[in-house]
Amino acid sequence: MGFGGTDAPQVPPESISLYGYKRVAGDIKELAKQLGASRIILGGHDWGGAIVYRVALWYPDFVTHLFSVCTPYWVPSKDYKPLEELVKTRLPNFKYQLQLASGEIEKAISSREQIKQFLNGLYGGRGPNGEVGFIPEQGVLLQNLPKLKPTRLLGEKELDYYADQYARNGLHGTLNWYRNREVNFEEELSLEKTTIDIPVLFIQATRDGALPPFMSVNMDKSLPHLTRKEVDANHWALWEAPEKVNGIIKEWLEGVVFGGKSVIGLQTALFLQEAGYKTTIVAKHLPGDLDVDYASPWAGAHWRTHAAAHEKELCQWDAETYEYWKEVVAKEKTGNKPVDKLAGLKVGLGLPPKSEREEPTDEIAQGATSLWWRDVVLDLAVIPRSELPEGVHYGVVFTSFCVNVPKYLQYLLNTFTAAGGKVIRQDLPTDKGFGAALTAAEVAAGDRVHAFINATGLGARKLLGDEKMFPTRGQTVLVRGEASGAMTRVGKGYVAYCIPRPGSGTTIVGGTKQAGDWNGTVDKETTRTILSRAKVLSPELVNERGELEVVSEQVGFRPSREGGPRVELEVVDGKTIIHSYGHSGAGYQNSVGSAGKVLRLFEEHQRRLDRSAKL
Numbered sequence: 001m002g003f004g005g006t007d008a009p010q011v012p013p014e015s016i017s018l019y020g021y022k023r024v025a026g027d028i029k030e031l032a033k034q035l036g037a038s039r040i041i042l043g044g045h046d047w048g049g050a051i052v053y054r055v056a057l058w059y060p061d062f063v064t065h066l067f068s069v070c071t072p073y074w075v076p077s078k079d080y081k082p083l084e085e086l087v088k089t090r091l092p093n094f095k096y097q098l099q100l101a102s103g104e105i106e107k108a109i110s111s112r113e114q115i116k117q118f119l120n121g122l123y124g125g126r127g128p129n130g131e132v133g134f135i136p137e138q139g140v141l142l143q144n145l146p147k148l149k150p151t152r153l154l155g156e157k158e159l160d161y162y163a164d165q166y167a168r169n170g171l172h173g174t175l176n177w178y179r180n181r182e183v184n185f186e187e188e189l190s191l192e193k194t195t196i197d198i199p200v201l202f203i204q205a206t207r208d209g210a211l212p213p214f215m216s217v218n219m220d221k222s223l224p225h226l227t228r229k230e231v232d233a234n235h236w237a238l239w240e241a242p243e244k245v246n247g248i249i250k251e252w253l254e255g256v257v258f259g260g261k262s263v264i265g266l267q268t269a270l271f272l273q274e275a276g277y278k279t280t281i282v283a284k285h286l287p288g289d290l291d292v293d294y295a296s297p298w299a300g301a302h303w304r305t306h307a308a309a310h311e312k313e314l315c316q317w318d319a320e321t322y323e324y325w326k327e328v329v330a331k332e333k334t335g336n337k338p339v340d341k342l343a344g345l346k347v348g349l350g351l352p353p354k355s356e357r358e359e360p361t362d363e364i365a366q367g368a369t370s371l372w373w374r375d376v377v378l379d380l381a382v383i384p385r386s387e388l389p390e391g392v393h394y395g396v397v398f399t400s401f402c403v404n405v406p407k408y409l410q411y412l413l414n415t416f417t418a419a420g421g422k423v424i425r426q427d428l429p430t431d432k433g434f435g436a437a438l439t440a441a442e443v444a445a446g447d448r449v450h451a452f453i454n455a456t457g458l459g460a461r462k463l464l465g466d467e468k469m470f471p472t473r474g475q476t477v478l479v480r481g482e483a484s485g486a487m488t489r490v491g492k493g494y495v496a497y498c499i500p501r502p503g504s505g506t507t508i509v510g511g512t513k514q515a516g517d518w519n520g521t522v523d524k525e526t527t528r529t530i531l532s533r534a535k536v537l538s539p540e541l542v543n544e545r546g547e548l549e550v551v552s553e554q555v556g557f558r559p560s561r562e563g564g565p566r567v568e569l570e571v572v573d574g575k576t577i578i579h580s581y582g583h584s585g586a587g588y589q590n591s592v593g594s595a596g597k598v599l600r601l602f603e604e605h606q607r608r609l610d611r612s613a614k615l
Helices: 021-034 047-058 083-089 092-102 104-108 112-122 142-147 156-167 172-178 181-188 242-257 263-274 312-333 405-418 434-445 459-463 524-537 584-614
Strands: 040-045 063-069 200-205 226-231 280-283 345-347 354-357 378-382 394-399 401-403 422-425 452-454 469-480 487-491 494-501 506-510 550-561 566-572 575-581
Touching: 021 047, 021 181, 040 047, 047 063, 063 242, 083 092, 092 104, 092 172, 104 172, 112 142, 112 156, 200 242, 226 242, 263 280, 263 405, 263 452, 263 575, 263 584, 280 434, 312 401, 312 584, 401 494, 405 422, 422 434, 459 469, 469 524, 469 584, 487 524, 494 524, 506 524, 524 550, 550 584, 566 584, 575 584
Parallel strands: 040 063, 063 200, 200 226, 280 422, 354 487, 452 575
Antiparallel strands: 345 401, 354 394, 378 394, 469 506, 469 550, 487 494, 494 506, 566 575
């Protein structure tokens, strides 16, 4: 509001709240909605930098990551202090804001030429004797503006464009941003939370006179996932050091946003560390990251085996995971906190997954007695034919687990580090061969490595040249509300499911299993099909308008492999490597059993080395 092609309502008679943070945050959310985006990454500079934090505060489920150039995060206060008081006591660098809010500037600067001189002064234009047009501790030096030579930060065309845009409505709308402090204060009193728990990048300009470095000193207290960077520049860092700023943003996006370690890697690292082996995770991705190549966060995770009866090892892994999760939940039940507050898991009591099949299969030919896992799960029962939907051939209900994926991944990571595990975020080279990646990992770990665990998922295709690896594209939708049970229906050429994420107030609905499909873009028609089927499976999620409230849509690539997962040990050039990848969509239910095998392989190998050393 008040900038570029937006409206610039006059205040008064209009309310200054039109220029408030809350209103602008709502406008940004609506704009994203109109563009078809349900969740966004948001960045800004100057006032834009201030706004990105506020959008995250007002709509915490809407912004996944944010970055701000120059503008630090100011925690909403419970006590209002007039700007005059702040300038006298703590922020003399904000004296210019008093001038901009006073009305003096818009009275003195009204024509397009005057606006161009004003902008030229703000962007650092200088006079023949070194005169400047702006000093934060004083404000705009009106008498100097006509003397200034063109700024070196903007070309003539850019400056003309800016002048044209501001001249549309004059400076009144823009300067109202310096008059909204009190309305922002009043509206933000209703905020329940003032910490921002998503990943945040802050780039400090070290020579910024308007927003000097001392203003960002305590940001870490309210931004637990803060990344700090700095550039040698003034307030106009985007113009003065564009390559440096863009490089920092690019590195952050690639390393933090488009990146977590998989559930397979985390569970394996945890088992090794708990067994007494000093373990270091070196990974580009960690819990909280979002990327199509990192399928773990997108999963609608629950225990529902994918293994056929003849796949004995996969059956064993799934069974071991079920037992392990039972133990985790039992331990948490004896504590003071609800289970899902720590681990993100709930026992299926009250969450009975149904598996409904339209077509007969070998697995269900003899009813429940044909199911290899009938003695693994609790409370297995066949659904009477009279209770099955029309067209459904067979159905069972049993007590199982649903996983609040973000919490569970964080739980594994927290448990690992609490046990003494070390985590290093680093993107290992993939274009110089597997040996180069191992060397880089060893250097990053900073210690002698006895064994490398390769849990690179789809990355193994490029890193190892494993042509058996392929993506299985999965598109899912996160919707508001927790389904009363985890529902799965398998039909001709499709699978539909609704899997609640315990304690989150959301449910993952899906989905697709498209082998070999590298398309990471959300398909809107697929989303409509997913939502239509979900309404039938879990009607309790439907709102009063007869719709499901969409929180986000996403695509993830399951790391699939011809012939199944590769979990085996090999020695290459004297280096012990245990591979653990290719678990496809069974990563969660495989995770404990697979990690247990890795631990056994490592310990058996160590025993062989010990025996050889004694000979």
